[in-house]
Amino acid sequence: MASFIIRRCIQAIIVIFLVTVISFLLLHMIPGDPVIRILGMHASEAQVAQLRHEMGLDLPIYAQYGNWIWNVFHGDLGQSYIYHEDITTLIRERFPITFYLTFLSLTISTIIGIIAGVISAVKRATFIDSFITLFANVGIAVPTFWLGILGIYIFGLQLGWLPVEGWTSPFDDFWQSTRQVIMPVAALAVPNIAIVARQTRSSMLESIHQDYIRTAVSKGLAQRIVFYKHALRNALIPVVTLVGITLIFLIGGEVLTETVFNIPGIGRLLVRAALDNDYLIVQSIVLIIGVIVCFTNLFVDILYGWIDPRIRYR
Amino acid sequence: MAETSVTSELQGMPQPRVSESRRIFKVMFSRWVVIIGAIIILLLIITAMFAPLLTPYEPNKVNLEDSLQQPSSQHLLGTDKVGRDVLTRIIYGSRIAIIVGVVAVTASGAIGMFLGLLAGYFGGWVETIIMRITDALMSLPPLVLMLAIAVMLGGGVPTVLIALIVALMPTYCRLMCGQVLSAKENDYIMASNVIGAGNLRIMFRHLVPNVFPPLLVLITLDLGFAILTEASLSFLGIGISPPTATWGSMVSDGQRYLLTHPILSLSPGLAIVLIVLAFNLVGDGLRDALDPRLRGRI
Numbered sequence: 166m167a168s169f170i171i172r173r174c175i176q177a178i179i180v181i182f183l184v185t186v187i188s189f190l191l192l193h194m195i196p197g198d199p200v201i202r203i204l205g206m207h208a209s210e211a212q213v214a215q216l217r218h219e220m221g222l223d224l225p226i227y228a229q230y231g232n233w234i235w236n237v238f239h240g241d242l243g244q245s246y247i248y249h250e251d252i253t254t255l256i257r258e259r260f261p262i263t264f265y266l267t268f269l270s271l272t273i274s275t276i277i278g279i280i281a282g283v284i285s286a287v288k289r290a291t292f293i294d295s296f297i298t299l300f301a302n303v304g305i306a307v308p309t310f311w312l313g314i315l316g317i318y319i320f321g322l323q324l325g326w327l328p329v330e331g332w333t334s335p336f337d338d339f340w341q342s343t344r345q346v347i348m349p350v351a352a353l354a355v356p357n358i359a360i361v362a363r364q365t366r367s368s369m370l371e372s373i374h375q376d377y378i379r380t381a382v383s384k385g386l387a388q389r390i391v392f393y394k395h396a397l398r399n400a401l402i403p404v405v406t407l408v409g410i411t412l413i414f415l416i417g418g419e420v421l422t423e424t425v426f427n428i429p430g431i432g433r434l435l436v437r438a439a440l441d442n443d444y445l446i447v448q449s450i451v452l453i454i455g456v457i458v459c460f461t462n463l464f465v466d467i468l469y470g471w472i473d474p475r476i477r478y479r
Numbered sequence: 480m481a482e483t484s485v486t487s488e489l490q491g492m493p494q495p496r497v498s499e500s501r502r503i504f505k506v507m508f509s510r511w512v513v514i515i516g517a518i519i520i521l522l523l524i525i526t527a528m529f530a531p532l533l534t535p536y537e538p539n540k541v542n543l544e545d546s547l548q549q550p551s552s553q554h555l556l557g558t559d560k561v562g563r564d565v566l567t568r569i570i571y572g573s574r575i576a577i578i579v580g581v582v583a584v585t586a587s588g589a590i591g592m593f594l595g596l597l598a599g600y601f602g603g604w605v606e607t608i609i610m611r612i613t614d615a616l617m618s619l620p621p622l623v624l625m626l627a628i629a630v631m632l633g634g635g636v637p638t639v640l641i642a643l644i645v646a647l648m649p650t651y652c653r654l655m656c657g658q659v660l661s662a663k664e665n666d667y668i669m670a671s672n673v674i675g676a677g678n679l680r681i682m683f684r685h686l687v688p689n690v691f692p693p694l695l696v697l698i699t700l701d702l703g704f705a706i707l708t709e710a711s712l713s714f715l716g717i718g719i720s721p722p723t724a725t726w727g728s729m730v731s732d733g734q735r736y737l738l739t740h741p742i743l744s745l746s747p748g749l750a751i752v753l754i755v756l757a758f759n760l761v762g763d764g765l766r767d768a769l770d771p772r773l774r775g776r777i
Contacts, residue, residue, distance in 0.1 A: 176611075183615035194631040302763075306755035308707055310714045311730055311748030318741050417620035421711055425734075435623070436715050439630040451619060451627045458618040 169470050177463040184455035185237070189230050191448050203246050203444070237452070247443040255434060256449065262332060263423070263430035267415050270350045274357035274411065279404060281358065282365025286400075287392055289370065297362060304359025309418040313352040313425035320348060330427040349422045356418065357411050364407050369400040402473050409462045416454055507761075507768035516760030523754055527573040536564040538571035539722040549740070556746050559732060565743060568724040569750050575725045576754065579636070580705045583643035588698050591648040592687075595655025600663060600682055610656060613649040621646040621704075622711055629718045639718040643705055654697060658690035665689075692769040696762055703758030710751050726751050 200217045201208065208216075221229050236243070242252040285297040321329035328345050335342040372378065373396050381391045416432075423432035431450060438446035508514055526533065541561045548558045556565040598609040616624065628642035662668070663686065671681050712718040713727035721728060726747040733743030 176614075179611050180614045180618060183611055184618055187615055187619075191627050191631050194628065196633065302759060303752065303756060306703065306707070306752050306759055308710055308714070308727075308730075308748060308751050308755075310711060310727075311745075311751065314730065314734055314737065314744050314748070318737050318745065322738050413618075413620045417622035417711075420620075420622055420626070421714065424715060435626065436717075439626055439715070439717050442630065444631065447627050447630055451623060454620065454623055455615070455618045458620075462618065 166470065170467055173463060173466050173470075177459055181456055181459045184459060185234055185452060186230070188448050188452035188455065189233055191451060192444055193226070195444065203442070242449040242452075243445050245438075245443055245446055247438070247441045247446075252446055252449050255446065256431065256453065259430050259434050262428060263419055263432060265335070266346065266349060266353065266422070266428070266430065267412070267419060269346065270353035270357065270415055270418075271408070271411060273350065274354040275361055275408070277354070278358045278361025279365050279401070281362040282404075283369055283392075283397060283400075285362065285366045286369035286373065297366075301359040301362045301366075304355050305363075307355065308421075309352055309356060310421040310425050312355060313348065313422055316348045316352060317425070330425075332426075332428045332430075345426075349426045349428060352422050352425070353415055353418045357414060360411065360414070361404065361407060365400065365404050368403045369396060372396045372400040375399070402469070405469055405472065406465060409458070409465045412461050413458060416458070503765075503768045507764045510764060510767075512760050513764030516757040516764070519753055519757035520761065523573055523577065523757070526570055527577045530570050530574060534564065534567040534570055536567040538563065538568050538724045550742060556742055557740060559729075559743055560736065565729070565746060568729060569726065569747050572724045572726045572729065572747065572750070573754075575636075575719065575723065576706045576709070576751075579639065579643065579709045580702045583640050583647060583705045583709075584698055584701045586640070587644040587647035588651050588694070588701070590644065591651025592655045592694060594648075595652040596659055596682055596686065598652070599656040599659025600678070600686065602660075606656065609652065613652045613656075616645070616649040617653070621708055625708060625712055626715065626717055629712060634718060634720055636719055636723075639709060639712060642712075642718075643709065646708070647701055647705060650697065650701070651694065654694060655690065658693065659686055662686055662690050693766075696766045696769065699758055699762035699765055703755035703762070706758075707751065707755050 198213075200213050200220065200222065204212060204216060217223050221232050224232070240253055242256070244250070245252050245255065248255065281297050281301075285294045285301075288294050316327075317329045320327045327348055328341075331345055333342040333345055335346075373392075375396075378391060378396055381395050382388070386395075419430065420432035420435055422428070423430045424436050427433070431453075435447060435450045437443075438450070508517070540563065542558075542563070543561060545554070545558050548554055550557045554564050554566070556569070558564055559568070594609050594613075598606040625639075625642040625646045628645055629638050632638040632641060668681060668685060671685055676685075709718070710725070710727035710730075713725040714731045716728070716731065719725050719728070729747035730744050730751075733740065733745075733747070736743050
């Protein structure tokens with residue numbers, strides 16, 4: 166197990182290094198001169214030279230990367246040229262909001278997804294199975310932003326049950342915060358419920374056809390025990406690996422839901438920065454998301470190796 | 480095969496030998512959901528091809544007198560804030576969806592599969608370099624990666640295509656690499672090696688045809704995913720710029736009139752749901768049909 170963890174950690178470090186390189190190179194993808202793109206065509210030569218020096222763009226590229234990564238390690242992501250604010254502060258203020266929404270939807274979608282998948286597999290080829298399968302198919306196909314707007318139209322504008330947008334901290338006003346959070350979390354969760362339900366269903370069906378299940382049935386165990394104790398435990402192993410993928414989709418969905426529901430999180434900051442051509446913010450957010458996902462994947466892999474010893478030796 | 484036909488003749492039920500492709504076709508279209516999916520895709524292609532014949536209106540022509548009309552016999556889905564016919568824009572939007580989907584998936588599939596083939600076949604440091612870069616790209620949500628690339632490169636259809644290709648490519652690379660790693664252990668690869676076949680010949684004549692089926696499933700599913708992601712990007716206002724009709728930007732534009740004209744926002748979204756659903760259904764059908772465990776059964 167120890168050598169497995171060490172191997173995975175080394176791999177993760179390499180991948181995280183490559184994520185930093187990709188984020189760093191993003192800024193160099195800008196066609197033409199990024200300094201002129203930021204300052205505009207009418208900037209004086211002195212201004213251009215000064216900003217170029219400030220951004221370190223007059224150094225060779227490896228030195229630029231070195232400086233940048235050094236600053237990142239010290240928590241300095243640079244200054245936003247559009248909002249004239251410290252990017253670290255901008256992100257730190259918004260991070261808890263995005264984390265809260267992501268955590269809620271991850272938990273909810275995993276629980277509901279597993280339950281739906283198990284019901285679907287156990288009641289295979291019944292009406293319930295068809296219904297869940299249909300829901301899962303549609304759930305994956307529905308764009309998150311459209312689902313949010315549909316929710317606003319039905320529950321916000323027509324029925325008037327829920328507020329159509331905005332954000333309140335749960336520590337300030339828990340009831341209002343919960344009412345505001347229901348729709349964004351639901352819009353985020355639906356596609357992931359569908360993904361988790363599909364995976365659980367197929368791995369449950371796979372596991373029901375294994376020899377040890379036949380053995381369990383033939384030695385006379387109750388069907389309920391066979392399904393929920395023997396089959397489900399093994400079926401859930403591949404579902405664990407889905408958490409990494411689910412997280413990636415949730416963060417992508419976060420960008421859309423925060424825009425639809427006007428929630429001041431990382432996602433909306435990314436969109437606003439992108440629309441205002443604030444490249445440094447975009448770069449910083451890409452970096453942070455990439456590193457978070459890498460760590461989650463590392464954690465999930467180690468967990469997977471711990472649950473299923475066969476994985477360790479691959 | 481000869482034995483099978485002898486047995487069936489003995490049983491008095493002569494069965495013609497079913498070719499593999501016919502069997503796949505039959506299994507795939509034995510389920511009605513797959514047929515529905517295929518019909519929707521076919522309709523979309525026809526719509527995109529014959530868009531000008533299907534509607535009397537221009538997709539981008541501003542007509543302020545007809546602004547924000549409710550659905551009527553003249554404008555089946557009403558008009559938007561500058562008087563453009565919504566149905567016409569949905570019809571023309573299908574062109575962008577199809578072009579973006581097909582081009583991005585073909586290109587990312589080709590590049591990704593090629594890199595995956597190299598990584599899986601040669602192994603060693605080639606595999607390490609290609610697969611670690613793939614891992615890094617896959618640590619970023621496709622939407623975020625696309626958004627970043629599109630912003631840096633500065634908007635427009637080609638930019639969105641490049642962004643989509645980069646975002647979709649890693650999946651093909653990883654799947655192909657895994658497939659090749661297991662397929663190259665087969666005896667027929669060793670046999671080709673022994674008779675002196677070159678690397679290129681082994682890769683493209685022997686490996687690729689044998690590992691292709693699961694990749695074909697991924698391609699089908701990705702067509703839907705590419706359309707969905709492009710729609711998300713144009714919903715955010717990044718990428719393909721107005722006045723080009725894209726489903727995503729139509730949903731976004733209509734959002735402001737949700738209370739009085741919900742159809743502006745809801746109808747293009749429904750188009751996205753339908754087409755993505757159709758590709759997913761066909762992809763699932765294809766997966767079942769290509770499942771080796773079902774081979775030999777019809």
